[in-house]
Amino acid sequence: RISANIFFARRVIIIMIFLYKSNTTMPRELSNIGKKIALYAIKTAFGYDVSAKNVLKNKYGKPYLTYNNAFFNISHDKLLVGCAVSENEVGFDITEARGFKSNCINKLFSDKEITVAKNNTGFAALWAIKESYYKCLGTGLSIHNLNALDFSDILIGRRGIINGKLITYQTIEDYYIAICNNNSNDSMAVDEIKFVSDNDLLTIEAASDIW
Numbered sequence: 001r002i003s004a005n006i007f008f009a010r011r012v013i014i015i016m017i018f019l020y021k022s023n024t025t026m027p028r029e030l031s032n033i034g035k036k037i038a039l040y041a042i043k044t045a046f047g048y049d050v051s052a053k054n055v056l057k058n059k060y061g062k063p064y065l066t067y068n069n070a071f072f073n074i075s076h077d078k079l080l081v082g083c084a085v086s087e088n089e090v091g092f093d094i095t096e097a098r099g100f101k102s103n104c105i106n107k108l109f110s111d112k113e114i115t116v117a118k119n120n121t122g123f124a125a126l127w128a129i130k131e132s133y134y135k136c137l138g139t140g141l142s143i144h145n146l147n148a149l150d151f152s153d154i155l156i157g158r159r160g161i162i163n164g165k166l167i168t169y170q171t172i173e174d175y176y177i178a179i180c181n182n183n184s185n186d187s188m189a190v191d192e193i194k195f196v197s198d199n200d201l202l203t204i205e206a207a208s209d210i211w
Contacts, residue, residue, distance in 0.1 A: 013181050014191040015090065016045050019082040019172070021195070030081055034074040035211070036204045037196055038083040043204075044194075045085040046070045055211040062138045063211045073135055080175050089182035091136025091165075095128035097121050097174050108146050116152040128178035129154050129169055136165055136180035 018041040022033055042048050046067070054066050065071065072085045073092040084092035100123045105114060109126060117123045129151045134141050151167070154160040159168035166188050169178035181188045 012187045012189055013086055013088045013183075014189055015084055015086050015179055015181070016041065016191055017082060017084050017092070017177065017179075017193045018044070019080060019193065019195050020201070022076075022079045022081050025078060030076040033081045033201075034076055034083065036201050037081060038072050038074050038085075039204045039210070040196060040200055041083045041085045042070065042072055050210060052210045057211065058138050060139050060143075062135070062140070064138075075131070075135075075177075077175065080173070082177065084179055086181070089136060089138075091132040091134070091178075091180035093128045093131035093135060093178045095124050095131065095176050095178075097124045097171075097176060100124070100127070106147065110147045110150045110152070112150050113147075113152045113155070116155055122155060125169060125176045125178075126151055126155055128176040129167055132169075132178035132180040133162060133165060133167060136182055 018037050020033060020037055022030060024030065039050055042050055048054070048067055048070065050065070055063050056066060057063050069087040071088060071090050072083055073090050074083045075092050075094040076082065077094045078096045080094050082092065082094055084090050100108070105123065109117065109123065113126055117126055130146060131141070134144060149162060151162065154167050158170070159166070164183070166181040167178065168188065169176055172193070179190070
């Protein structure tokens with residue numbers, strides 16, 4: 001189970017990531033798979049059997065748990081579905097390494113980000129980074145000017161701090177996964193990346209009625 005370690009008076013926030021390779025790209029099915037993975041991840045990391053009474057939503061629709069020090073965030077893109085769990089507020093995103101339409105780039109990225117990204121793969125990584133940040137805020141993307149904040153230093157260094165939030169990203173197969181921790185005063189470590197099997201998900205009841 002997740003636990004916090006103390007090292008030179010600085011807390012280490014442990015992140016666990018659970019991933020699943022789907023055989024469908026249908027958004028509704030991927031959403032339901034994501035919920036099941038989240039229930040499995042929460043049970044594995046914290047030992048909680050989540051019911052509808054344990055899940056609420058903020059005013060932007062982001063689900064959160066009523067338990068103290070137990071947080072999760074779900075993402076999916078193409079065939080990869082996943083959930084990150086942490087004892088601190090977390091934002092998590094999966095983005096396939098793909099191209100972005102040229103007419104979208106100026107709306108989504110700052111001038112410096114465009115220069116640093118240089119190629120389409122770089123834009124995909126930046127998008128994952130941005131998504132994880134705004135998902136950690138709990139607001140989603142729609143209310144923000146997406147090219148106002150610059151994340152290019154994180155793209156270069158693979159980790160960094162934006163407005164007091166620690167962000168890191170890495171590559172898994174043909175995808176970028178990015179994680180944002182709510183408190184830059186803490187250190188952050190990915191303790192485990194686990195690919196979930198169909199047999200693992202068989203232990204989880206239908207999740208569609210929980211949130």
